[in-house]
Amino acid sequence: MTTVPSPILTIIPCYNEANNLPLFLNKLGAVIQAFPDIQPLFINDQSRDNSTNIITAAGYQHLNHPVNLGYNYAIQTGLKYGIKQGYQRFILLDGDGQHPPEEIPKLISALDESADLVIGSRFSIGYRPSYPIPFTRRLAMVFFSLLTSLLTGQKIHDTSSGFQAFRLRAAKAMVPIYETEFPDSEAILLLQRLKIKIKEIPVTMRIRESGSSMIKLYYPLRALTGLFFALFTLSALKKRITP
């Protein structure tokens, strides 16, 4: 696959991350200095803390939702913007510091090597995570991994990883997927059916420094329902993809 040097839009959804942002911005700044192609775009999902001021002061480009729409719609906003602006490569990264910016180059090289979508997996060998994950959550992750692998025929260890890099083709396919509430396994399933080349690489992730995760106890049940419905709505979703 040929590598065309072009700016990479790094979509960073952000909601009440004022405590995590300073450290995250420092690390991101260092990575951007080494890789000037990386162009961050913060999606401020109507944060009620000081996040807006911190992002503005840092001078990075950002989009402000006038109301809180949620994590998935924040990503969708970033994707729509990037597609409109003609970006060819995208990175998804959480603004809570869980996804270390210094791991971005790994994703980019994997993308440029041979993939349309690269998933940064928190599992290195087998299902051993790069940071401590509660047993029940880990169990749910393994279950969804096995289920997704069974449905797609491709081994994916970390189906819920939000640390991803992808090309325009995958980005266009992902816009309608982000209408669903828990698009993790559904996205992989649909992208795989669209013959989008998916690759998974291990990355180091961290526990978020402060604040609470958006993943709640009912997540497995909702995700399972989502995956079940996805099997019936795949053709409808396919039709909604912008050519």
Added chain:
Amino acid sequence: MIALSLYARIILSASLVLALLFVFMLSLRTRIKAELAILWCVILIPATLVTAIPSILALLTRLIGAKHPASTLTFLGLGLSLFALIYLSAKFTVLFDQFKNLSQETAFIEKRLQDLEARIETEQNPD
């Protein structure tokens, strides 16, 4: 089959007529969308007729195999409420989608405005 008493029929029908009047008043004051007013009329008018006319209620009771007309009324009430809730859920989804698209477009326009302002400022003060 124990039929509804006249008193019960009057109370139930009057409640439904009041609800219908309320919808009508809201509609006159444009406080309810015509589409939703029609939905409530479609639910309330048949419900009023079934409650007020004993022969219709008896027929329906036989049709659904209920023992008592009161059970038929409860069944109809629940069924029609469920229909209204599902309809409103679908409506809510469409409206949320439109609202979300508007919010995203607002964010894009705000960004474009900021970029334009920055560009104008740079052009006016090149140093």
